[in-house]
Amino acid sequence: MWRDALIVAGKDLRIELRSKVALNQVVPFAAVVILLFGLALGPDRAALSPAAAGLFWVAVLLSAVLATQRSFAVEAADGARDGLRLSGLDPAGIFLGKAGAVAGELIVLEGLLSVGVAVLYGLQLTGGLVLVAACLAATVGLAAVGVTYGAVASGLRIKETLLPLLFLPVAAPVLLGATKAWQEALTGRPGAGAGWLGVLAAFAVVYVAVGIVAFGPLLEEA
Amino acid sequence: MKSNRILRLTGALGLAGVVATFWLGLFVTPNAEFFGSLVRLLYVHPSMAWVAFLAYGMAFLSSLLYLWPRTRHPRFDHLAGASAEVGVVFTGLTLVTGSIWGRTTWGVWWTWDPLLTTTALLFVLYLGYLALRRVPGDPEVVARRSAIAALIAFIDVPIVYFSVTWWRSLHQPPTVNLASRHLYVHGIMAFTLFLSFASFTLVYAWLTAQRYRLYALAEKEADEGLDLALEERRAEGVPA
Amino acid sequence: MAPAVFLHEAVVLSGRFPLLAGASLQIEEGEIAHIRGANGAGKTSLLRLCAGLLPLHRGAGFVLGHDLSLDRRSLRRQVGLLGHQSFLYEELTVGENLRYALRASGCDRRRAEPAAARLSLAGRLFDTPVARLSAGQRRRTALAVLLARDPALWLLDEPHAGLDEEGRHLLDSLIAGSRAKGRTVVLCSHEHDHAASLSDRVIVVAGGRVLQEPAGVA
Amino acid sequence: MSGYVEAGYLVVVLGLGGYAVSLVARQRSARGRLEPKRTPPTPREPGAKR
Numbered sequence: 127m128w129r130d131a132l133i134v135a136g137k138d139l140r141i142e143l144r145s146k147v148a149l150n151q152v153v154p155f156a157a158v159v160i161l162l163f164g165l166a167l168g169p170d171r172a173a174l175s176p177a178a179a180g181l182f183w184v185a186v187l188l189s190a191v192l193a194t195q196r197s198f199a200v201e202a203a204d205g206a207r208d209g210l211r212l213s214g215l216d217p218a219g220i221f222l223g224k225a226g227a228v229a230g231e232l233i234v235l236e237g238l239l240s241v242g243v244a245v246l247y248g249l250q251l252t253g254g255l256v257l258v259a260a261c262l263a264a265t266v267g268l269a270a271v272g273v274t275y276g277a278v279a280s281g282l283r284i285k286e287t288l289l290p291l292l293f294l295p296v297a298a299p300v301l302l303g304a305t306k307a308w309q310e311a312l313t314g315r316p317g318a319g320a321g322w323l324g325v326l327a328a329f330a331v332v333y334v335a336v337g338i339v340a341f342g343p344l345l346e347e348a
Numbered sequence: 349m350k351s352n353r354i355l356r357l358t359g360a361l362g363l364a365g366v367v368a369t370f371w372l373g374l375f376v377t378p379n380a381e382f383f384g385s386l387v388r389l390l391y392v393h394p395s396m397a398w399v400a401f402l403a404y405g406m407a408f409l410s411s412l413l414y415l416w417p418r419t420r421h422p423r424f425d426h427l428a429g430a431s432a433e434v435g436v437v438f439t440g441l442t443l444v445t446g447s448i449w450g451r452t453t454w455g456v457w458w459t460w461d462p463l464l465t466t467t468a469l470l471f472v473l474y475l476g477y478l479a480l481r482r483v484p485g486d487p488e489v490v491a492r493r494s495a496i497a498a499l500i501a502f503i504d505v506p507i508v509y510f511s512v513t514w515w516r517s518l519h520q521p522p523t524v525n526l527a528s529r530h531l532y533v534h535g536i537m538a539f540t541l542f543l544s545f546a547s548f549t550l551v552y553a554w555l556t557a558q559r560y561r562l563y564a565l566a567e568k569e570a571d572e573g574l575d576l577a578l579e580e581r582r583a584e585g586v587p588a
Numbered sequence: 589m590a591p592a593v594f595l596h597e598a599v600v601l602s603g604r605f606p607l608l609a610g611a612s613l614q615i616e617e618g619e620i621a622h623i624r625g626a627n628g629a630g631k632t633s634l635l636r637l638c639a640g641l642l643p644l645h646r647g648a649g650f651v652l653g654h655d656l657s658l659d660r661r662s663l664r665r666q667v668g669l670l671g672h673q674s675f676l677y678e679e680l681t682v683g684e685n686l687r688y689a690l691r692a693s694g695c696d697r698r699r700a701e702p703a704a705a706r707l708s709l710a711g712r713l714f715d716t717p718v719a720r721l722s723a724g725q726r727r728r729t730a731l732a733v734l735l736a737r738d739p740a741l742w743l744l745d746e747p748h749a750g751l752d753e754e755g756r757h758l759l760d761s762l763i764a765g766s767r768a769k770g771r772t773v774v775l776c777s778h779e780h781d782h783a784a785s786l787s788d789r790v791i792v793v794a795g796g797r798v799l800q801e802p803a804g805v806a
Numbered sequence: 807m808s809g810y811v812e813a814g815y816l817v818v819v820l821g822l823g824g825y826a827v828s829l830v831a832r833q834r835s836a837r838g839r840l841e842p843k844r845t846p847p848t849p850r851e852p853g854a855k856r
Contacts, residue, residue, distance in 0.1 A: 133691050137677070144679040144717065200677070208641055209675030213692035214665030274500060278493050282483050292480060292497065295473040296504045299511040306515060325511050332503060340496045343415065346643075346660075366822075370815060388811045392818050434825075441821045448814045486603055488643070551822060558829040565836040572840070573604055581609035585629065585795025 130219025131226060138227035141200055148231045152192045156239050159185040164246055171248045178247040179308035182239060183301050187268070189235055190297070191290050193228050194272035198280040211345055221273060221341035225334070229269035236261050249312065256316040256323070260307040263326035264300050270333040271296050277344040299329055359554040365547020372540040386452050391540050393445040395548040396438050397467065403435030403552060404474065408502035411495035422567060423560075425491035428498055429481050430559035432474055434552055439471045462513040469508050473501045487570070590653055592617045592741055592772040593638055595798075597647035598656075600637055607633035609796035610647065615789075620763065620773040622783045625793035631776040632671070634793060635743045638774065639669040652740055665693050668739035670747055674730035678719040682709050682729050685718060689733045703736035704729075707758060723750050728758075735762060742766055744775040748782065760786060 142148050163181040167173050201210055210220060244251050251257060275292045279285040303325040310319030373391035407428045414424040446464050451457050458464070481494045593615040600608040608630050615621045625631050636642045638651050640660035649656035654663035669675075676685050686700035704710050707728045718726060727750050734742065742763075748756055763773055763786055777783035784790065792799040 130692070133688065137680070137688050140684065141677060141679040200679075208669075208671075208673070211641060211661075212639060212664050212667075212669055212675065213689065214661070214694070215692050217661075271500070274496075278480065278497055282485075284483060288476075288479060288483070291472075291476040295469055295476060296500060298469050299504070299507045302511045302515050325507070325514075329507055332507070333500070336500060336503065340499065343492050344496060346492075370819075374811070374815065386811060389814050392814055396818070437821060437825050441818055444817050444821075445814045448810050448817075452810045484603065486601060486643075555822070555826060555829065558826070558833065562829060562833050562836060565833060565840065569836065569840055570604055574601075574606070577604060578599065578606050578609045581606045581796045583795060585793075585797055585799065 127216050127219045127222065130216045131222035134215065134220050134223025135226040135230075136223075138197065138200065138224060139230060142227070142231060147196055148193060148235070152189050152196070152231070153235055153238055155192060156185045156189045156235060157242055159188055160239065160242055160246060174247045175249055176309075178243055178249045179312060180301075180305045181247070182243045182308070183264075183304045185239060186232065186236055186264075186304075187294065187297055187301055189239075190228075190232060190268045190272050191293055193231050193235075194269075194276040194293070195286065195289060197224055197228050197273065198276045198285075201280070217342035217345045218338045220345065221277075221337045222334075224276075225266075225269040225273040225337060228273055229265045232265045232269060233261065236265065252312060252314065256307060256311040256319040259323055260304050260311070260319070260326060263323055263330050264304040267300050267326060267330035267333055268297055270330060270337045274333065274337040274340055274344070277341060299325060303329070355554065355557050358550050358557070362547050362550030362554050365543055365550060369540060369544045369547055372536070372543065377537050377540050386449070387537075389445060389449050389452075390537075391544045393442065393449055394541075395544040396442040396445055397463070398545060399548050399552045400435050400438040400442055400467070400470070402549065403431045403438060403556070404470065404502060404505065406556070407432040407435060407498050411498040411502075414491060414495045415499070422487065422491065423564075425487075425495065426560050426563035426567070427556070428495065429478075430556045430563060432477055432481075432498065433559055434555045436471065436474050436478060437555075438548075438552070439467060439474065442467050443471060460516065462509065462516050465512045465516075466505070466509045469512075470505065473504065477501055487567070590617075590650070591615060592619070592652060593774065594650045595637070595647070596649070598637060598644055598649050599646035600633055600642045601645045602633075606796055607642070608637065611793070611796065611798045613791065613798045615772060615774060615791075617772055618767065618770050619789060620767055620787040621775070621789050621791055622780075622787035623774060623776045623791045623793055624778075624780060624783075625776075629793045630796040631793050632745055633796070634798075635669060635671070635745050635774065635776060638741070639667050639743050640664045641669070666739055667741045667743060668734040668737055669743045669745070670730055670734055671745045674726050675733075676718045676726060676729060679717055681715050681717050682721070682732070683714045685729060686733055686736055690736055693737050695737055699736040699738075700732075703732045706735060706762075707732045708754075724752055724755060727751055728755060731759065731762065738766075738769075738771075740771060742771055742773040742775075744773065746777060747775055748777060748779055756782075 160181065163177075163185075164174065167177065240251060240257075243249055272293055275289060275296070279289045279292065282288060303322045307319040307322035307326070310316065310322070369391055373388050377388065377391075379387060410424040410427040410431065413419045414421070414428065443464070446467065447457050450459050450461075450464070477494065477497050480497050481490065483490065485493075591614045593613060595611055595613040597610045597612055598608050599606060599610055611630065611634060613634070623631050623634060633642060637644070637649065637656065640651070640654070640656065640663040643660075644656045651663055652666050654660070656663075677688070680688065682704060683700060686704060687697050690697050690700055701710065701714070704714055709725070709728055709732055713721070713725065718729060721729065731747075744763075747759055751759060763775070766773055773787075775783060775787070
């Protein structure tokens with residue numbers, strides 16, 4: 127399983143390095159979202175910086191939808207979804223590999239985006255450890271749910287509209303937990319933020335487990 | 349048919365129960381000291397929420413039974429779909445009645461009360477599930493896909509509830525919710541409340557059974573279609 | 589010896605449409621079978637069923653000793669399917685695609701280069717992304733994947749389509765070579781004469797079923 | 807009474823009643839479609855797929 131995961135993750139990341147779709151499209155998209163929030167809430171920094179953590183995570187959530195769609199667009203191209211099944215790879219390995227690749231891309235995106243938020247919304251990124259830990263736990267959870275639902279929706283003609291509808295409500299606890307963890311850490315109360323890390327970690331563990339179990343039956347369809 | 353009679357009995361009892369609940373709730377029970385006549389909403393709102401959760405639990409259980417290879421049978425897929433759809437109807441009613449409650453007690457149509465927020469998330473979560481169910485495809489494929497989606501959605505419920513509750517309680521003092529209010533419950537009020545829960549549960553059972561029958565009919569239709577389609581397909585190979 | 593492919597009254601559905609409407613078929617190990625039939629007769633579905641990609645709705649099916657209604661996944665490592673689609677990753681190079689396919693099916697990665705060389709894909713092409721290849725070159729890459737994996741059962745769907753004269757000769761010699769190694773080959777082709785010269789047996793498919801095998805065709 | 811209470815009750819009645827009626831109507835139409843199906847089919851055009 128782990129060997130197969132490494133093969134798939136390596137393949138997906140290599141494709142990303144070649145095509146740079148995540149870097150050239152998803153990251154700018156997240157930047158646009160952040161900019162638009164700034165415009166919507168007005169130029170008042172006093173209004174922006176308390177909301178910054180929430181806005182940041184909404185942008186990450188929306189980007190996660192795009193990253194997931196991309197992860198499966200790569201497979202659908204030229205019938206590689208059949209290829210994935212024909213390759214004889216372990217479905218759990220495929221899930222872990224794809225989720226790992228998506229998580230890796232999202233981590234990079236979060237790093238870039240947090241700099242953007244800090245600059246645009248005038249934020250001091252304090253309480254570093256909790257921020258980073260929240261990012262990691264939240265990202266693993268998002269990637270796990272995203273890739274599982276990506277497989278649910280892949281191969282359907284209406285996947286572009288269905289995936290966000292399925293994915294975003296499920297990811298609500300991640301938005302809540304990560305935002306609160308960030309808010310607490312940013313306002314100098316990393317201890318309170320650490321409690322939310324538990325919620326994020328539980329979410330990640332549960333959905334990684336679900337993905338490992340569910341991916342086999344999902345891939346067998348069609 | 350025996351099952352038919354049970355179903356009819358369920359429907360009749362449910363209907364009678366709801367009528368009785370409404371009569372008791374609107375005309376017989378007294379006003380509460382604090383809430384005034386608004387207490388009467390108590391006889392519809394909590395039972396809506398209870399039935400919604402029951403329906404989702406049922407959908408979850410039957411999805412599990414479908415995924416488990418030994419108990420895999422289309423009937424569990426149908427039950428899951430029927431129960432979830434009825435659940436969505438009741439969730440919508442929970443939201444509307446909850447909203448009316450909020451308007452009258454707190455003066456706003458919506459508050460970010462943990463229960464209300466969780467219910468709203470549940471509503472969109474299961475709207476997505478129903479949308480997924482409607483995507484056409486091989487019945488077995490659709491069933492499996494939906495069962496997994498139901499699994500993912502239901503596992504989310506406690507996480508959502510826990511995080512929303514914590515989110516609220518950290519923010520400001522706990523809001524007014526039904527449980528935290530001291531209500532002096534008269535005998536007749538308690539009875540009406542109980543009757544409301546019981547009769548709406550029966551209504552749930554009746555609706556789910558009806559929806560389930562609709563699935564069964566659709567499958568029967570498709571099965572008859574299959575034999576015809578096989579005939580037609582084979583006829584393609586016979587030179588005219 | 590068990591047959592490589594055994595189907596009995598196999599029904600395969602796509603939604604509510606029967607792709608196969610009760611196909612029965614037996615192909616022995618080491619045979620080269622040529623499947624004929626009109627467009628939409630069910631040739632491709634037959635190959636996809638044998639590759640373990642389509643679920644069996646009714647009937648029985650065994651391929652390389654695997655029961656199609658029970659376990660299709662472990663079968664897939666042992667079959668190679670060359671379809672209308674080439675199962676290649678556009679962004680990756682020929683070499684990367686080959687190595688990925690080999691690693692995924694648990695084969696030795698060093699088989700990639702000889703296979704590519706055999707199909708004249710060595711050198712510059714080996715490091716070219718598939719997106720930049722011509723249709724014929726992609727087809728060759730897909731064949732190279734097949735050759736490198738060397739599966740026990742080769743399923744070829746219109747393998748000659750889109751290949752130039754040289755490519756066709758290469759393909760013919762690959763098929764002959766795989767027979768020499770005892771592999772089973774099932775190919776669909778509209779080029780009846782060409783395919784007939786390669787194969788041991790003709791199987792005619794129509795209306796989602798296998799017609800009675802015509803006598804006297806060797 | 808405030809009117810809100812009545813509205814709440816009304817919503818429940820209309821919501822559940824409407825849903826129940828729609829279910830029964832759909833069942834009836836499904837049964838109707840199932841009945842006349844027993845006539846022999848007209849053969850499909852050869853080669854027409856999906």
